Amino acid sequence: MMMSERQSSANLSNNSPLLRGSTLNQSIDNDVGSSVYHQGYNKRQMTRSRGRKRWLILAIVVGVAIIVFLAVFLPVYFVVIRRSPESASGSSTSGGSSGTSTSGTAGAPRPSATAGGTTGGDGSIVTLENGTTFTYRNSFGGFWVHDPEDPFNNNARPNEWTPPLNTSWRWGVDRVYGVNLGGWLVLEPFISPEIFQRYPDAEDEFSLSQAMAADAANGGLRQIEEHYQTFITEVDIAEIAGAGLNFLRVPIGFWAIETWGGEPYLAKTSWTYFLRVIDWARKYGLRILLDLHAVPGSQNGLNHSGKLGTINFLAGNMGIANAERTLDNLRVFTQFISQPQYRDVVVAIGLVNEPLAGNIGFDPLHSFSLRAYDIIRSVTGFGEGNGPYIAVQDGLQGLTQWEGVLPGGDRVMMDGHAYFAFGDVNPAPMVALAEDGLPGGTWPAQACSVWGPLFNGR
Numbered sequence: 001m002m003m004s005e006r007q008s009s010a011n012l013s014n015n016s017p018l019l020r021g022s023t024l025n026q027s028i029d030n031d032v033g034s035s036v037y038h039q040g041y042n043k044r045q046m047t048r049s050r051g052r053k054r055w056l057i058l059a060i061v062v063g064v065a066i067i068v069f070l071a072v073f074l075p076v077y078f079v080v081i082r083r084s085p086e087s088a089s090g091s092s093t094s095g096g097s098s099g100t101s102t103s104g105t106a107g108a109p110r111p112s113a114t115a116g117g118t119t120g121g122d123g124s125i126v127t128l129e130n131g132t133t134f135t136y137r138n139s140f141g142g143f144w145v146h147d148p149e150d151p152f153n154n155n156a157r158p159n160e161w162t163p164p165l166n167t168s169w170r171w172g173v174d175r176v177y178g179v180n181l182g183g184w185l186v187l188e189p190f191i192s193p194e195i196f197q198r199y200p201d202a203e204d205e206f207s208l209s210q211a212m213a214a215d216a217a218n219g220g221l222r223q224i225e226e227h228y229q230t231f232i233t234e235v236d237i238a239e240i241a242g243a244g245l246n247f248l249r250v251p252i253g254f255w256a257i258e259t260w261g262g263e264p265y266l267a268k269t270s271w272t273y274f275l276r277v278i279d280w281a282r283k284y285g286l287r288i289l290l291d292l293h294a295v296p297g298s299q300n301g302l303n304h305s306g307k308l309g310t311i312n313f314l315a316g317n318m319g320i321a322n323a324e325r326t327l328d329n330l331r332v333f334t335q336f337i338s339q340p341q342y343r344d345v346v347v348a349i350g351l352v353n354e355p356l357a358g359n360i361g362f363d364p365l366h367s368f369s370l371r372a373y374d375i376i377r378s379v380t381g382f383g384e385g386n387g388p389y390i391a392v393q394d395g396l397q398g399l400t401q402w403e404g405v406l407p408g409g410d411r412v413m414m415d416g417h418a419y420f421a422f423g424d425v426n427p428a429p430m431v432a433l434a435e436d437g438l439p440g441g442t443w444p445a446q447a448c449s450v451w452g453p454l455f456n457g458r
Contacts, residue, residue, distance in 0.1 A: 119145045119155075126238065134235055138242040146283045152341040156285035158241040165285055165344050171389065171413070178247030178289070179240055181277070184232045185270040186253045186293045187224070188304045195227055204303040205253070205294075209264040221266045228273045234280050241284035248286050250277060251293030251353065253306055254329050260296070265306065282345050289391065290333060291350040297322030300356040300396075311356060314364040323368055326352065330372050334379045338387035348389040349376070350415055357395025365395060366405065373406055382410045391415040399454060418451045 120126070121143040124136045136144060141160035147153045154165035163174060183191025187205045195208070198218075202208035212221050219226070240248070252274055255265035274290075281288050297312030297319065298305040313322045330351065337346040351372050357365055369392050380387025389411045394402055399416045406412045420426065420443075432441035 118147045119143060126234075128234055134238070136238055136242065140242075140244050142241055142285060144238070144241070144284045151279075152282070154282065154344050156283060158246045158285040159244055162246040162285065165282065165287070168384070169287060169347055176247045177245045178249055179245055180249040180251070181232055182251055182304075184251070185228065185256070185273060186251045186304065186306065187227070192227065192231060195223065198223075204306060204308040206264060206307040209266065213264055224266045225269055228270060232273075232277065234283075237277065237280040237286065238284055241286055246286060247289065248277070248281055249289045249291055249350075250274065251291045253294035254292070254296050254326065255294075255306075257329050257332050260325075263296075278342060278345055286345075288346045289348040289350060290337060290346050290388075291353050291391075292326070292330065292333070293353040295322065295326040295329070295352055299352050299360075300354050301359075302354075302356075305353075311359055313352075313355065314360045314368060327368075327371055327375055331375050331379060334376045334387060338380045343385075343387060346388060348391055348413070350391040350393060352393060354393055354417060355395050357397045357401070360395075362395075362397075362401070369406060373409055373412070377410060384411070389413055393417070416455060418454065420446070420450075 120136060121141070122136065122138045124144070125133050126136050126144065127133050138159070140158075142158040142162075143156065145153050145156040157164040161175070162177075163169060182188060187195060187208060189196045189203065196202050199208060199211040199215075202211050209221060209224070212219075212223050237248075252270060253265065255263065255267050256271040256274060257268070259265055259267040278288065280286075293304065294306035295313055297316065298307045298309070299311065299313040301307075301309050301311045310316060312318050313326065314320070330349070333349060337343060337349065351369060355365055373390060376387065376390055390406075390409070391413050392402065392405055393415045394417065396417065399414055402414055405414065426442065426446065428442045430441055430443055431439060434440050434442070434444055438444075
């Protein structure tokens with residue numbers, strides 16, 4: 001500030017007409033007329049300067065008044081005046097619904113098929129982000145909601161027997177009809193074989209990523225993002241809702257959050273598509289179980305963990321370090337999905353998909369589950385409506401091996417995986433009709449007889 005003032009004084013002494021006039025008056029003796037002229041000149045200059053200052057102050061005051069007016073008026077206009085009464089009355093609470101409503105239809109009137117551009121039922125036209133359209137088909141009473149002025153609107157409902165998103169899901173009362181989005185954000189050769197066929201030596205996402213990274217001419221790792229963009233689309237999610245389902249299981253890998261040196265996965269990219277599927281699920285009234293499908297080091301040494309081979313989670317040289325990284329990943333996911341605008345869509349989180357309990361051991365997995373539980377609940381707090389349910393996977397050992405897991409825990413459930421694929425082969429076609437005349441052939445009855453006693457008794 002002192003340098004600026006000195007520079008201003010120097011400029012005035014050399015260039016100011018006022019000071020040049022004063023110097024001239026001092027150098028001319030007895031020249032009264034010249035002296036009077038310069039005195040008058042000085043006064044006019046000072047008067048003009050004061051006038052400019054007054055106008056400048058007035059302009060500043062007016063500008064501040066305009067800014068204050070806009071700051072008050074614009075939010076009122078967009079939130080209160082411009083917003084339609086239907087949208088205002090049917091919206092969730094600020095940032096998402098509280099999840100405390102008990103009415104199956106509260107705040108979610110069923111629209112007609114011609115309900116306009118923000119909601120619609122069976123036969124309505126949906127416009128996608130790219131401008132293309134498709135006809136929504138849902139014969140089960142479901143309807144979609146998409147309101148750009150209320151992007152976290154939770155009024156959508158997938159069918160008549162599922163509560164809308166703005167109404168609490170009642171575990172043990174409301175029935176889950178779900179589908180797993182496998183092979184999308186975590187690549188598996190038998191689910192998404194085409195991308196692996198480009199690199200025949202690749203056997204998991206680790207080796208596939210290495211091969212792609214070395215093949216810049218064909219797009220490098222960007223090929224994986226192209227897969228994200230096309231393997232699951234909004235139309236798929238709409239058709240899932242239209243088929244009578246109400247839940248999505250979304251497997252995701254740790255590389256959505258971070259990678260370390262030597263881990264070749266496409267980092268911090270699948271997160272974007274996870275956000276996208278949350279938006280789509282909200283639009284069509286579906287709920288999500290987020291599944292940490294692949295953890296650092298591999299929890300089972302199988303290709304769906306991201307890396308085929310050795311288990312390095314809770315076992316091996318880096319087992320403890322990788323377990324700590326996994327806990328941090330769970331913390332990050334939980335902090336995000338527990339925000340008010342997401343917690344009514346992503347209602348459960350799976351700790352680790354299929355850790356191989358027979359190799360790792362039950363005691364290390366119990367200890368890990370307890371640490372994960374403590375971290376998650378330190379983020380969410382306790383009680384219904386505070387963050388997701390916690391799903392503990394059975395480690396491919398059967399549910400009976402996990403009696404008493406996390407006793408007294410807040411909103412904990414077991415995640416059991418039963419398979420026909422690894423037992424005796426059933427060649428019966430699924431398109432055939434069953435004894436009750438419904439599609440599925442012999443498979444529904446087989447599932448009920450084999451899995452029913454195990455799951456229904458728990």
